[in-house]
Amino acid sequence: MTTYTICIFTENTFGLLNKITILFTRRRVNIESLTVSETERKGVSRYTITIKHDKREEVEKLVRQIRKVVEVLAVFGYLDDEVVYNEIALFKIATPIGTRPIDIETINKVYKAWVVYWGLDYVVIEKAGNEAEIMDFFRYIKPYGILEFVKSGRVAVGKTPQGLVEYLPQEVHGEYYA
Amino acid sequence: MDNQLTMIAQQEIASAEAVLTQETAQPMTTTDVIAEGPRFLSGAQALMESLIAEGTEVIFGYPGGAIMPTYDALFDYTDRLDHILVRHEQGAGHAAQGYARTSGKPGVCLVTSGPGGTNLVTPIADAIIDCTPLVCIIGQVKSTLLGTDAFQETDIIGVTTPVCKWNYQITHPDEVPEVMAKAFYIATSGKPGPVVIDFTRDAQVGMMDKPYQYKKIEGLASYKPRIVPKDEHVQKAAELINNAKKPYILFGHGVLISGAMEELKAFVEKTDIPCASTLLGLSAMPIDHPNYVGWLGMHGNYGPNVLTDQADVIIAIGMRFDDRVTGDATKYIRQARVVHIEIDPSEIDKIIKAEAPVVGDAKEALRKLLPLVKTNNHSTWRNEFKKFDVIEEQKVTRRELKEEGEIKMAEVVNMLSQKTNGEACIIADVGQHQMIAARYYQFKKPHSYIASGGLGTMGFAIPAAFGAKKGAPDREVVAFIGDGCFQMTIQELGTIAQSGLAVKLIILNNNYLGMVRQWQQLFFEKRYSFVELKNPDFVTIAKGFGITGHTCSERDNLSDSLDALLKSDKPYLLEVIVEKEENVFPMVPAGASVVDIRLD
Ligand SMILES: Cc1ncc(C[n+]2csc(CCOP(=O)(O)OP(=O)(O)O)c2C)c(N)n1
Ligand SMILES: [Mg+2]
Numbered sequence: 001m002t003t004y005t006i007c008i009f010t011e012n013t014f015g016l017l018n019k020i021t022i023l024f025t026r027r028r029v030n031i032e033s034l035t036v037s038e039t040e041r042k043g044v045s046r047y048t049i050t051i052k053h054d055k056r057e058e059v060e061k062l063v064r065q066i067r068k069v070v071e072v073l074a075v076f077g078y079l080d081d082e083v084v085y086n087e088i089a090l091f092k093i094a095t096p097i098g099t100r101p102i103d104i105e106t107i108n109k110v111y112k113a114w115v116v117y118w119g120l121d122y123v124v125i126e127k128a129g130n131e132a133e134i135m136d137f138f139r140y141i142k143p144y145g146i147l148e149f150v151k152s153g154r155v156a157v158g159k160t161p162q163g164l165v166e167y168l169p170q171e172v173h174g175e176y177y178a
Numbered sequence: 179m180d181n182q183l184t185m186i187a188q189q190e191i192a193s194a195e196a197v198l199t200q201e202t203a204q205p206m207t208t209t210d211v212i213a214e215g216p217r218f219l220s221g222a223q224a225l226m227e228s229l230i231a232e233g234t235e236v237i238f239g240y241p242g243g244a245i246m247p248t249y250d251a252l253f254d255y256t257d258r259l260d261h262i263l264v265r266h267e268q269g270a271g272h273a274a275q276g277y278a279r280t281s282g283k284p285g286v287c288l289v290t291s292g293p294g295g296t297n298l299v300t301p302i303a304d305a306i307i308d309c310t311p312l313v314c315i316i317g318q319v320k321s322t323l324l325g326t327d328a329f330q331e332t333d334i335i336g337v338t339t340p341v342c343k344w345n346y347q348i349t350h351p352d353e354v355p356e357v358m359a360k361a362f363y364i365a366t367s368g369k370p371g372p373v374v375i376d377f378t379r380d381a382q383v384g385m386m387d388k389p390y391q392y393k394k395i396e397g398l399a400s401y402k403p404r405i406v407p408k409d410e411h412v413q414k415a416a417e418l419i420n421n422a423k424k425p426y427i428l429f430g431h432g433v434l435i436s437g438a439m440e441e442l443k444a445f446v447e448k449t450d451i452p453c454a455s456t457l458l459g460l461s462a463m464p465i466d467h468p469n470y471v472g473w474l475g476m477h478g479n480y481g482p483n484v485l486t487d488q489a490d491v492i493i494a495i496g497m498r499f500d501d502r503v504t505g506d507a508t509k510y511i512r513q514a515r516v517v518h519i520e521i522d523p524s525e526i527d528k529i530i531k532a533e534a535p536v537v538g539d540a541k542e543a544l545r546k547l548l549p550l551v552k553t554n555n556h557s558t559w560r561n562e563f564k565k566f567d568v569i570e571e572q573k574v575t576r577r578e579l580k581e582e583g584e585i586k587m588a589e590v591v592n593m594l595s596q597k598t599n600g601e602a603c604i605i606a607d608v609g610q611h612q613m614i615a616a617r618y619y620q621f622k623k624p625h626s627y628i629a630s631g632g633l634g635t636m637g638f639a640i641p642a643a644f645g646a647k648k649g650a651p652d653r654e655v656v657a658f659i660g661d662g663c664f665q666m667t668i669q670e671l672g673t674i675a676q677s678g679l680a681v682k683l684i685i686l687n688n689n690y691l692g693m694v695r696q697w698q699q700l701f702f703e704k705r706y707s708f709v710e711l712k713n714p715d716f717v718t719i720a721k722g723f724g725i726t727g728h729t730c731s732e733r734d735n736l737s738d739s740l741d742a743l744l745k746s747d748k749p750y751l752l753e754v755i756v757e758k759e760e761n762v763f764p765m766v767p768a769g770a771s772v773v774d775i776r777l778d
Pocket of ligand 2 (some may be wrong): 687
């Protein structure tokens with residue numbers, strides 16, 4: 001199975017997430033992760049969806065089908081080495097008095113992770129990186145006691161000199177979407 | 179692998195670029211259609227004005243609570259908008275489909291929320307798969323009640339999203355003109371399809387904050403299908419066609435939708451290439467044209483199916499290689515180089531890889547191709563089809579038309595074809611009778627075979643028939659309907675009686691769900707599991723609705739019976755009792771290769 005990153009640019013309209021995800025469901029492709037945010041262009045949303053698939057052809061068909069959704073402006077499909085990508089994870093770690101203190105220096109210097117919140121009996125550590133790096137840190141921090149662990153979907157930008165919005169139509173029609 | 183995927187990205191970039199350049203080169207064109215001076219309308223009135231601005235003549239609909247304000251507005255517009263009151267919302271949808279397919283205009287449906295909307299889902303699903311433009315306006319509860327399980331609230335956006343081309347919920351009257359312009363544009367452009375407008379009650383009742391003004395839309399930033407194909411695509415296609423030894427054209431519904439009948443004729447006449455039709459492409463070429471070899475697919479003709487295997491270049495025009503056409507697609511036209519003319523880019527390479535894809539409208543593509551293709555003579559290749567025709571005639575046609583035993587469906591269709599000189603508009607329902615109608619009617623005029631192809635929706639024919647008649651009032655509209663199908667939308671006899679639309683209905687009554695019975699006979703060891711029907715007296719039922727009719731069970735009466743049907747200037751029902759266990763041949767068994775087509 002190969003991981004593909006699909007970047008979808010859409011008008012920011014109601015119910016579009018559903019219109020897009022049902023295309024994956026219909027073709028029985030499982031969504032591994034999904035992130036939606038507004039782009040540098042107002043009113044344009046960017047979906048970053050990762051999937052695993054063993055047939056590139058099928059991924060291409062899916063990409064073309066997504067393009068057919070009326071509100072979709074453009075779709076780009078990538079392999080891992082064609083994008084710069086990251087995820088972000090938050091770890092809530094127990095720090096009750098009397099237990100082994102966490103090693104801030106190792107966390108910062110070795111794992112490039114940061115404490116972003118100090119609670120009375122716990123800390124929240126933020127770790128950004130790819131899946132492997134996050135899981136590495138997960139294994140390191142686990143003995144301290146993980147109270148909660150949450151990870152975002154992938155965000156990715158293409159390794160091309162231009163930005164993708166360059167390829168979008170200048171004008172997004174239909175102001176009534178506000 | 180890596181650079182392969184870069185290719186996907188680049189392809190997509192290329193198409194995004196195409197959109198970009200189109201947009202910058204020619205800014206959005208809009209035509210102002212301002213009705214009178216500034217006027218403040220309710221959402222429902224704005225809807226009526228919008229429909230008129232789009233050239234709507236008729237609405238097929240059914241009222242109910244959540245759409246009542248719109249029906250109230252309609253009451254003041256009956257001088258400009260005709261409305262046909264159906265008996266079930268499914269009927270409204272199929273009628274609108276029939277109307278769209280004879281008139282070339284989008285069919286408009288108006289129904290209420292909840293069950294009104296869900297009853298319309300089947301025709302919407304039918305229209306998306308058969309590329310039929312529909313604008314479906316569905317009432318909805320007040321926007322403040324959305325999500326509360328209010329009376330007759332159904333999430334119709336959620337329900338219809340997988341089966342429509344586009345949908346939108348209007349919650350403010352100001353949105354009406356713009357959304358309707360978008361709806362009509364999306365329904366009719368590119369590959370046509372159904373759009374759904376979910377119209378909340380408060381948006382119908384409320385007054386617009388701004389003066390009503392209508393601007394037709396001719397393009398959207400996110401959606402602007404390519405009409406004129408790229409030069410390099412056309413050149414590549416011409417090259418393949420010009421070098422072909424045994425080229426073969428497979429054309430479909432796209433030819434009728436784009437109105438490319440004359441272009442197709444000119445193209446085959448110049449190149450002398452044989453051409454075959456899909457089920458929905460039927461009647462795009464007159465059957466007696468020397469280059470027309472027949473139709474394709476599961477119950478299509480013998481030669482046209484088998485010879486796909488010998489062509490060196492296949493030119494697919496406005497068709498999508500449906501599995502009913504290809505049989506086992508992994509074995510289909512493996513030897514051939516493929517030119518695929520298609521308006522929807524996602525169809526390219528979906529089932530069959532195209533060496534020369536031509537993305538664009540069929541009419542424009544053929545126009546551009548015509549000067550680039552060489553005048554040719556393929557009579558030897560064309561004659562190969564004739565050999566198969568002879569076999570099919572001997573093994574199938576002759577037997578089906580033989581006047582002995584019970585009346586056979588084929589005889590009825592054949593005789594009607596002769597009596598109407600191949601010029602009637604034929605509606606078919608779904609089953610054996612549908613295939614027999616396609617096999618034996620000798621189409622001379624375009625837009626003359628209207629049936630549910632992709633979805634195979636039983637119950638399509640009665641409503642589609644009066645819709646088709648509404649769209650083509652001067653044509654003789656005759657529907658062939660199975661005894662099973664007839665009972666799926668039988669209530670629409672009431673609509674026919676009330677509207678007075680003079681459609682002619684022929685029940686080909688074999689007392690069976692014949693097509694299913696045929697499969698059970700051939701592939702399930704004749705285990706007839708729930709396919710026999712105890713039918714009502716159809717003629718009496720029709721009489722109850724106020725429709726004249728009679729039953730014909732003797733061959734000797736068949737001709738007179740058809741005369742009576744055709745002579746009537748009112749709706750008419752003819753029930754013909756036909757051979758119970760006749761099978762439709764040729765037949766490509768499901769999952770088999772088309773070359774393994776069976777003749778008995
Ligand atoms: C709504 C729907 N239900 C079931 C089917 C499956 N089906 C296809 S053909 C057929 C039999 C149709 O019977 P009839 O109308 O009598 O036509 P015949 O085949 O006998 O000509 C059935 C049940 C279908 N196509 N559509
Ligand atoms: Mg039957």
